[in-house]
Amino acid sequence: MSTPSNWPLTSDSIRFVIPRRIVASLASHPLSQQLYPLGIGYYQHARGHQMQRSTHDDNLLIYCLEGRGRLTLKDRTRTVKPGDLLILPRGLSHSYETRNQNPWSILWVHFEGELAAEFIRQLELDDGSALLPLGIHSRLVADFEALLDARQASHSLASFIHCANQLRQLLTHIALLKPMAIRPASDNMDLEIIHSLMQARLHEQLDIDTLAAAVSLSKFHFIKKYKALTGTTPISHFIHLKIERACHLLDVTSKGVNEVAWALGYEDAYYFSRIFKKSMGMSPSQYRRIRFGDFSYKS
Template identity: 30%
Template structure:
């Protein structure tokens, strides 16, 4: 008889997945200056659709809490000596520092929204969850507004790591968590969004990550003088426009490294930077690590998982 094929297990790489890992240096600096972020802060966030063979095991736990929310398929979560079956509508919070593992069902792979978070107020939030649910696991009815709230958090973080974005994501994520703890009270109202020049300029930046933009060019796109635009942009985001644009480029580069097999030189070119050495310096300044080392660490972590 032919031997059975080895079981495939992977932590990421699913068609249609989304993921953002906030640079720890930026997050640490912001949280040390703003009590809102000290209370609760997102560190990672993402969406894995039909994640067949998804598997993670952490024998020592991590210093963040993890929320898994399943909207399709099945899976299983183990926390220390306890096991939980996860199905459509189920959610679970994995406490920090707890040994745990989780895996998607091979026949009916789960579709999950997930987030890593921590902060001074998080233990109290989880205690409240336990008091109301009597368990780390619970079930909620599917609500499109809950998904829209998650997408809103994700999209704002995708627009960069300004203090405003980090605080907004933190406060919105508190609301997102409350939709699981107080499901009967959850009622998200749609808001009319009128884009101001800064928001329009960030849209313009995102659409032109493959090019080189100047301050004058971005200001012209929103019909403002360079000096006036630069002043209101920095007032709202805390960063100069070009520095913000470079952060968006590096965020996109991280996604390329995580989700594609492109070489560093190819990623640099895809972001409109002809000089890969300049790209490497820019990446290192923002991320605190070179793109080569960042890619190497991702590959090592991937290979080290079962």
């Protein structure tokens, strides 16, 4: 594990390095060897905190909750603000420090594992930056705090295996938040407007021109920005919402497939059934039969 900083802890701060024998057990256990924590901490108003690593032999995440800091990579310095996540993979030399006039408060975790590089790869940015502007998310803070609970485990391996799998949840949660990372105001698009319009028009068809006009963008720029934010196309998401609604109607009403199709703006029930099967892997009638126990979801 890369050496944590020797910043003197205050009474409100935590630094917990997992014992080597526990780390060795986590590295060999089938339920944790793919990903496991090495050290976890929370530094509150960490005035004077700084670190420089020319050799970085594990992976490190730092989540800034308040204050300001600076991150330097290959002679490029970035300002770290509240809501920023620092992603520092193995082998990346770096230095960081906080500002004494506005010291940061940070959550951090060092980690390793057979799949650590794959989890890191999910978080990497196209510009090679190690700084992801996520914003403050209370659930993400709770994920970090759940890792900190491991220090009360009394060196129980089962508790640390649980902690290792909480780390997996933390990293996959960040991957979900990544498309929503804060962008410059000129690059923002209000997804709430788009998704509210989709929900309001589930009973009919909706074209790209209408969606793009709702946020005052050309069709080309709207599709590009929407996919960058969500990872999918607007029409694919609209169809997904329709299929979700179809499943609900099949579950809680006695409407026939034709009626469900009509309620979702599909005049051709056969076409609706094809789209439903492509999404769900079964026809609408087969989906409804699951409720009565005469069709297996695994069929």
